[in-house]
Amino acid sequence: xxxxxxxPTVCYQCKAxxxxxxxxxxxxVKEVKGNPRARGKMCVKGMAGITxxxxxxxxxxxxKRVGERGDGKFERISWDEAMNIMEKKLRDLMARxxxxxxxxxxxxxxxxxxxxxxxxAVGGFISTGLPHCDxxxxxxxxxxFGCFPNHHIAPMYYTVPKGGIMILSGRHPFGCLDDAxxxxxxxxxxxxxxKLIVIDPIFRTEAAKADWWIPIKPGGDAALFLGMCHHLxxxxxxxxxxxxxxxxxxxxxKLKAFLKDKTPEAMSKIxxxxxxDIVKLAEMCAKAPSVSVDAFKxxxxxxxxxxxxxxSIFLVITGNLDNPGGQPMPEIAPMAxxxxxxxAPNLKExxxxxxxxxxxxxxxxxxxxxxxxxxxxxxxxxxxxxxFASECNPALSEMGSGEWRKAVTMKDKxxxxxxxxxxxxxxxxxxxxxxxxxxxPDQTNFERWELLYMPWWYNFGHTAAICQPVVxxxxxxxxxxxxxxxxxxxxxxxxxxxxxxxxxxxxELSGVGMTMQKMLDGxxxxxxxxxxxxxxxxxxxxxxxxxxIELEWQMYKDIGREWPSPELPLxxxxxxxxxxxxxxxxxxIFLNNTGAWSQNNAQLRDKVSGLDANPLLLNPIDxxxxxxxxGSTVTVESSTGRVRLPVMFTEKIKPGxxxxxxxxxxxxxxVAARGAWIGDNELIAxxxxxxxxQDLRGGEAHVSTRVRISK
Amino acid sequence: xxxxxxMVDLDRCIGxxxxxxxxxxxxxxxxxxxxxxxxxSHYLRVETELRGTYPDLEEDYWVVxxxxxxxxxxxxxxxxxAIRKDAQTGIVFIDKDKCTGAKKCVAKCPYDVIQFxxxxxxAHKCDLCYGRVIHGQEPVCVEVCLADALSFGxxxxxxxxxxxxxxxxxxxxSAQSIIYVKS
Numbered sequence: 001x002x003x004x005x006x007x008p009t010v011c012y013q014c015k016a017x018x019x020x021x022x023x024x025x026x027x028x029v030k031e032v033k034g035n036p037r038a039r040g041k042m043c044v045k046g047m048a049g050i051t052x053x054x055x056x057x058x059x060x061x062x063x064k065r066v067g068e069r070g071d072g073k074f075e076r077i078s079w080d081e082a083m084n085i086m087e088k089k090l091r092d093l094m095a096r097x098x099x100x101x102x103x104x105x106x107x108x109x110x111x112x113x114x115x116x117x118x119x120x121a122v123g124g125f126i127s128t129g130l131p132h133c134d135x136x137x138x139x140x141x142x143x144x145f146g147c148f149p150n151h152h153i154a155p156m157y158y159t160v161p162k163g164g165i166m167i168l169s170g171r172h173p174f175g176c177l178d179d180a181x182x183x184x185x186x187x188x189x190x191x192x193x194x195k196l197i198v199i200d201p202i203f204r205t206e207a208a209k210a211d212w213w214i215p216i217k218p219g220g221d222a223a224l225f226l227g228m229c230h231h232l233x234x235x236x237x238x239x240x241x242x243x244x245x246x247x248x249x250x251x252x253x254k255l256k257a258f259l260k261d262k263t264p265e266a267m268s269k270i271x272x273x274x275x276x277d278i279v280k281l282a283e284m285c286a287k288a289p290s291v292s293v294d295a296f297k298x299x300x301x302x303x304x305x306x307x308x309x310x311x312s313i314f315l316v317i318t319g320n321l322d323n324p325g326g327q328p329m330p331e332i333a334p335m336a337x338x339x340x341x342x343x344a345p346n347l348k349e350x351x352x353x354x355x356x357x358x359x360x361x362x363x364x365x366x367x368x369x370x371x372x373x374x375x376x377x378x379x380x381x382x383x384x385x386x387x388f389a390s391e392c393n394p395a396l397s398e399m400g401s402g403e404w405r406k407a408v409t410m411k412d413k414x415x416x417x418x419x420x421x422x423x424x425x426x427x428x429x430x431x432x433x434x435x436x437x438x439x440x441p442d443q444t445n446f447e448r449w450e451l452l453y454m455p456w457w458y459n460f461g462h463t464a465a466i467c468q469p470v471v472x473x474x475x476x477x478x479x480x481x482x483x484x485x486x487x488x489x490x491x492x493x494x495x496x497x498x499x500x501x502x503x504x505x506x507x508e509l510s511g512v513g514m515t516m517q518k519m520l521d522g523x524x525x526x527x528x529x530x531x532x533x534x535x536x537x538x539x540x541x542x543x544x545x546x547x548x549i550e551l552e553w554q555m556y557k558d559i560g561r562e563w564p565s566p567e568l569p570l571x572x573x574x575x576x577x578x579x580x581x582x583x584x585x586x587x588x589i590f591l592n593n594t595g596a597w598s599q600n601n602a603q604l605r606d607k608v609s610g611l612d613a614n615p616l617l618l619n620p621i622d623x624x625x626x627x628x629x630x631g632s633t634v635t636v637e638s639s640t641g642r643v644r645l646p647v648m649f650t651e652k653i654k655p656g657x658x659x660x661x662x663x664x665x666x667x668x669x670x671v672a673a674r675g676a677w678i679g680d681n682e683l684i685a686x687x688x689x690x691x692x693x694q695d696l697r698g699g700e701a702h703v704s705t706r707v708r709i710s711k
Numbered sequence: 712x713x714x715x716x717x718m719v720d721l722d723r724c725i726g727x728x729x730x731x732x733x734x735x736x737x738x739x740x741x742x743x744x745x746x747x748x749x750x751x752s753h754y755l756r757v758e759t760e761l762r763g764t765y766p767d768l769e770e771d772y773w774v775v776x777x778x779x780x781x782x783x784x785x786x787x788x789x790x791x792x793a794i795r796k797d798a799q800t801g802i803v804f805i806d807k808d809k810c811t812g813a814k815k816c817v818a819k820c821p822y823d824v825i826q827f828x829x830x831x832x833x834a835h836k837c838d839l840c841y842g843r844v845i846h847g848q849e850p851v852c853v854e855v856c857l858a859d860a861l862s863f864g865x866x867x868x869x870x871x872x873x874x875x876x877x878x879x880x881x882x883x884x885s886a887q888s889i890i891y892v893k894s
Binding site (some may be wrong): 030031032033034041042043044047048050051053054055176180183184187188203205207208209213215265589590602603605606608609610612619623651652653654655667670671672698 | 718722723725726727728731732733735736737739741743744745746747748749751753756762763764765768769770771772792824854855857859
């Protein structure tokens with residue numbers, strides 16, 4: 001009988017994981033759209049998810065490498081053989097007392113992710129892109145006002161009042177990486193009379209919709225905001241009552257002393273925003289009923305913790321914490337633990353691959369997760385022996401692609417790879433797969449069960465959502481979560497005593513009085529229904545050691561870094577003559593960065609419905625100065641890499657900057673391999689070669705890259 | 712006047728192309744298994760206009776679909792009588808069964824929106840989701856628009872709403888039945 005119905009589930013074309021509806025007609029997904037019970041929107045990547053599901057290039061069965069890593073040659077094997085290979089190697093590793101040399105690179109969909117449980121059972125580390133994108137934001141907010149390490153900590157644009165100010169500083173939220181509702185909500189706030197301010201070296205869609213676009217020198221955000229803080233304090237325009245009540249005693253006086261020489265004029269010299277504009281923006285913010293700040297790329301530079309601290313100070317002195325239109329401070333829903341819980345390894349003692357042999361020097365890095373892009377460094381140091389990767393593409397996403405390739409192919413004197421086993425789970429062919437020993441066919445969001453729980457979703461009207469299979473899986477594909485549960489059952493039956501993933505999620509949901517069935521009956525969504533505002537007033541304190549807002553970061557006293565530096569990241573301050581351009585890499589709504597499932601999606605790489613080109617963007621002033629012809633192929637060199645690619649002149653980029661979209665450069669898959677485009681990480685240095693650029697407070701360094709351009 | 716229409720608000724359109732893919736999915740314009748970039752039909756496209764020089768820039772984004780012309784050149788161009796402008800709705804329809812694949816409409820369309828199915832030899836294009844509209848639904852592009860930049864209804868009502876919202880009709884882009892507005 002003919003059947004056509006809309007089924008609630010969750011998108012997975014990017015990490016936002018928006019709640020959606022899928023129309024399934026006679027066993028085939030035909031259409032998708034945002035779930036109106038959630039925020040009702042789904043972006044172009046999500047819409048194109050059906051093309052990922054039904055691509056002819058879907059990986060359909062497990063494969064084992066034949067030949068050398070990098071050859072990209074495989075033979076079909078059974079699931080049983082694949083499981084045996086993984087089990088044997090991990091048992092060997094554990095028997096050697098080296099369980100901590102196992103890393104699983106993934107994006108944990110939530111604290112509920114069963115892969116994370118498996119990693120802990122082995123004694124290894126989860127490593128994600130999260131520390132890179134967000135650790136400085138998270139740590140800065142934690143240090144200063146102690147909020148939960150919420151993921152993107154995006155402002156709730158639907159709460160911005162008339163006259164409120166929304167500042168995007170190196171942030172492109174129209175790319176929908178928080179939720180597909182964000183563009184609508186920002187534009188809705190504007191219609192209510194809120195102002196949109198975009199601080200960015202590139203003029204993009206957000207800037208086109210902004211009330212004011214402020215081009216800035218990349219990495220200059222800390223200086224700009226410290227200049228504003230100086231003005232607010234000096235002119236007594238700050239939220240005095242709020243600060244008197246909530247800021248730790250003595251911190252305001254110390255802040256005033258620290259800000260004394262951070263005048264708008266002095267800060268202007270660093271960030272290249274005119275001093276009068278710094279003053280103007282500060283005064284606009286002082287008058288506004290709310291100010292929100294969102295940043296992304298700007299918080300990934302070497303001065304990320306400085307910028308994070310300056311940003312946190314700004315939010316505090318303007319009184320914009322947990323208020324409508326300000327910085328949200330979400331709470332965590334109490335999901336139940338699945339007992340017994342495998343103990344996590346001691347990250348402080350065994351982890352932090354990034355530090356290599358200099359562990360003592362980098363001891364101030366305190367983020368809760370191991371970063372992804374230190375794999376090359378860790379393999380060279382012998383601290384990474386078994387590497388699994390799901391839903392990420394380290395061959396392209398790891399800074400310093402060349403060093404990464406070198407590391408994964410490094411051999412010892414007996415001719416064995418230093419990285420003993422490399423396993424990837426993939427939906428479509430990926431660059432990373434070329435270097436893997438085992439390739440396991442993963443499932444799309446249309447074929448799998450998953451409980452998604454992200455505290456930051458709270459901002460967007462739901463806290464938990466169920467991704468449910470709406471069609472039969474393609475080939476022998478298995479969801480990576482199920483594979484790790486099965487492997488867990490073989491190796492650690494005590495930790496994997498539950499029946500399957502669905503039962504595992506059921507146990508977790510009991511913490512909020514839910515079951516999978518109840519949630520499915522209720523539309524596959526769950527939310528407590530309120531976000532609440534100024535919750536610190538109810539609690540009578542902030543979640544910091546002193547219970548107050550801590551502007552001075554006393555934990556860094558021993559290295560003299562209690563206050564933020566206004567300077568540009570170190571790597572932007574050196575080699576300026578040799579490498580005169582700052583590389584600005586950015587993302588678009590059309591691609592999930594290096595994610596193979598969007599890179600190899602025909603609709604997303606189509607010129608009409610996506611993006612098919614990644615030229616080097618240069619201001620025509622720079623193009624003329626270099627004697628280049630628009631459209632010609634140029635050489636771009638950094639201190640660690642060299643590529644050739646076509647150049648495109650555009651007025652939309654600040655002179656002195658060279659723009660390139662993050663995520664291209666894949667050679668696997670017939671869609672992704674089209675065109676002479678490159679991956680930006682060919683130019684960006686790997687962690688190991690630039691340890692001196694690391695922020696000792698734990699900020700990330702290596703997106704900051706200077707380049708030179710020639711014919 | 713009987714004319715169904717879509718109003719495109721340039722204050723809100725961000726050129727995200729969500730509508731293009733949703734439209735393709737709904738109308739089955741893409742064979743997902745065999746799809747390759749550059750080879751898929753599309754009933755909408757995004758256009759942009761950048762004005763000024765760095766750092767004084769302005770940029771607009773909007774979508775172009777069949778404009779359901781007042782006097783459609785495609786109707787005139789079609790010798791087999793396969794194209795008509797519907798009196799009740801103002802929608803310009805192509806009858807696939809009557810289409811002989813002469814492609815004259817494709818050549819004559821001033822908006823370059825008519826697609827041609829080379830395998831099955833017929834022309835096709837946006838019909839304002841007639842199959843949805845008659846059941847009280849909006850066209851797919853309007854329903855899924857990420858930025859709520861599109862609205863659907865009778866042209867006169869849309870014009871009234873635009874005026875009430877303080878939006879001006881961009882005359883040079885609104886010569887036919889689709890309305891483009893901006894503050």
